[in-house]
Amino acid sequence: MTxxxxxxxxxxxxxxxxxxxxxxARDLPGDAVESGVFGTRDGYYDALHQATxxxxxxxVDEAVDTAERDVINAVRTLETVGDSLNELDERTRDWxxxxxxxxxxxxVEGRNALEETRDETRGFIEExxxxxxxxxxxxxxxxxxxxxxxxxxxxxxxxxxPSSTVQVLGAExxxxxxxxxxxxxxxxxxxxxxxxxxxTREDERGSAARAVAGKLTIAARVDRYAGDLRPQLxxxxxxxxxxxxxxxxx
Amino acid sequence: xxxGWVDVDGERYPATDGEKVRDERVVDGLRLWHPRRSKAxxxxxxxxxxxxxxxxxxxxxxxxxTTPSYFADAARAVYAVEFAPSPASRLxxxxxxxDRLFPVFADARKPSVYAGIVEGVDVLYQDVxxxxxxxxxxxxxxFVRDGGRVYVVxxxxxxxxxxxxxxxxEEVADRMEDAYDVDRTVDLSPFYDDHAVxxxxx
Ligand SMILES: C[S@@+](CC[C@H](N)C(=O)[O-])C[C@H]1O[C@@H](n2cnc3c(N)ncnc32)[C@H](O)[C@@H]1O
Numbered sequence: 001m002t003x004x005x006x007x008x009x010x011x012x013x014x015x016x017x018x019x020x021x022x023x024x025a026r027d028l029p030g031d032a033v034e035s036g037v038f039g040t041r042d043g044y045y046d047a048l049h050q051a052t053x054x055x056x057x058x059x060v061d062e063a064v065d066t067a068e069r070d071v072i073n074a075v076r077t078l079e080t081v082g083d084s085l086n087e088l089d090e091r092t093r094d095w096x097x098x099x100x101x102x103x104x105x106x107x108v109e110g111r112n113a114l115e116e117t118r119d120e121t122r123g124f125i126e127e128x129x130x131x132x133x134x135x136x137x138x139x140x141x142x143x144x145x146x147x148x149x150x151x152x153x154x155x156x157x158x159x160x161x162p163s164s165t166v167q168v169l170g171a172e173x174x175x176x177x178x179x180x181x182x183x184x185x186x187x188x189x190x191x192x193x194x195x196x197x198x199x200t201r202e203d204e205r206g207s208a209a210r211a212v213a214g215k216l217t218i219a220a221r222v223d224r225y226a227g228d229l230r231p232q233l234x235x236x237x238x239x240x241x242x243x244x245x246x247x248x249x250x
Numbered sequence: 251x252x253x254g255w256v257d258v259d260g261e262r263y264p265a266t267d268g269e270k271v272r273d274e275r276v277v278d279g280l281r282l283w284h285p286r287r288s289k290a291x292x293x294x295x296x297x298x299x300x301x302x303x304x305x306x307x308x309x310x311x312x313x314x315x316t317t318p319s320y321f322a323d324a325a326r327a328v329y330a331v332e333f334a335p336s337p338a339s340r341l342x343x344x345x346x347x348x349d350r351l352f353p354v355f356a357d358a359r360k361p362s363v364y365a366g367i368v369e370g371v372d373v374l375y376q377d378v379x380x381x382x383x384x385x386x387x388x389x390x391x392x393f394v395r396d397g398g399r400v401y402v403v404x405x406x407x408x409x410x411x412x413x414x415x416x417x418x419x420e421e422v423a424d425r426m427e428d429a430y431d432v433d434r435t436v437d438l439s440p441f442y443d444d445h446a447v448x449x450x451x452x
Contacts, residue, residue: 013367016367017354017356017363017364020364022392023392024370028367045350049350052345052352053352061339064339067335226314226340227313227314227315227336227341228313228314
């Protein structure tokens with residue numbers, strides 16, 4: 001069958017995609033005109049264009065939402081599991097090795113299962129986040145990219161934020177303390193784990209955080225509105241950081 | 251409606267007449283089609299002829315729609331197949347700006363899905379950058395009209411990180427012989443490392 005035998009709108013295209021058929025080199029516009037469904041080839045193309053754009057828009061939006069939710073859930077899982085694992089390791093360090101005298105196999109097994117879940121979850125994030133946000137994942141690592149997306153509540157939301165907000169995402173508590181007048185403003189939120197922030201000496205760290213947040217914000221916007229990978233963004237950040245880290249303290 | 255050429259800083263670049271979609275430069279009213287931004291442009295700059303004018307094109311691996319947008323400036327109809335949600339979303343945005351660019355959100359390894367939507371084409375262009383690249387081209391051969399031109403971008407490292415790129419290109423070309431007459435392979439350096447385009451005819 002063909003899409004236009006099912007109708008002439010997006011539903012017809014969607015139905016045809018679900019049903020499928022045998023690939024061949026038919027002259028579909030010619031056949032459609034001959035069968036009288038369309039008056040001209042241009043008329044056929046106009047209808048097909050509207051139908052494919054509209055049909056794809058719907059399905060793609062659903063798929064993007066799902067993909068984004070998966071990444072957000074995964075990064076939250078990673079954090080929870082990571083915290084549990086650290087805590088467990090800390091609390092059981094002293095006696096976990098002494099399985100011969102204390103019945104702790106269950107704890108050891110549980111701990112190893114947690115570790116496995118953590119590694120698998122990280123693998124999932126590393127695979128999926130670059131598909132969702134190639135530039136953000138290129139400038140930050142995919143786990144940090146996913147954390148920023150999760151904290152913002154989605155890529156769309158992240159792309160709309162000013163970079164000053166991105167800079168302190170994840171430092172909400174510190175920000176509220178500051179707004180209450182109890183503390184200085186936070187210099188950085190989760191972007192602290194970015195090597196360019198963490199690796200910059202204390203007195204320049206604020207500048208580093210600002211520079212990193214600025215580029216990550218641009219990366220999120222390119223991902224949201226253009227989608228192509230632009231390696232030059234990383235080069236620009238490298239250059240900027242070289243200047244910041246090269247400043248002498250005098 | 252044809253691919254033109256513009257001179258910028260002593261270099262010649264392909265360019266098309268169409269609405270701007272990214273941050274590409276516009277020179278003499280034409281959209282600069284940079285060979286580092288698009289493998290098809292790299293192929294054109296390296297002397298490959300892609301007869302797009304008034305052609306019906308099946309484009310596999312449409313990505314975010316950058317290259318498909320240039321194709322659509324010159325061709326009669328471009329069917330762009332993309333299966334990853336994020337790039338597909340941008341592809342649909344771009345298709346909204348081009349009357350004859352038809353987005354197909356589907357897996358190119360399953361051409362039966364879009365059999366009732368894609369017509370017989372004069373050009374098959376493929377840039378899927380994944381394992382099994384040759385198989386994808388062979389499976390989509392029924393859409394290509396007799397004498398139609400086929401361009402398959404091969405990313406050597408998608409297949410095997412250790413093997414020599416030339417061996418990979420040859421392997422893909424061999425497999426393509428199942429459905430096409432392979433003409434030649436053109437590597438895309440210096441614009442893209444470890445990439446080549448295999449050119450064939452149905
Ligand atoms: C290198 S990108 C294409 C870039 C695009 N050709 C351009 O120049 O603007 C490769 C694309 O192929 C897509 N892809 C890979 N395997 C595919 C398949 N089996 N079906 C459809 N798309 C596929 C990927 O999701 C990715 O977006």
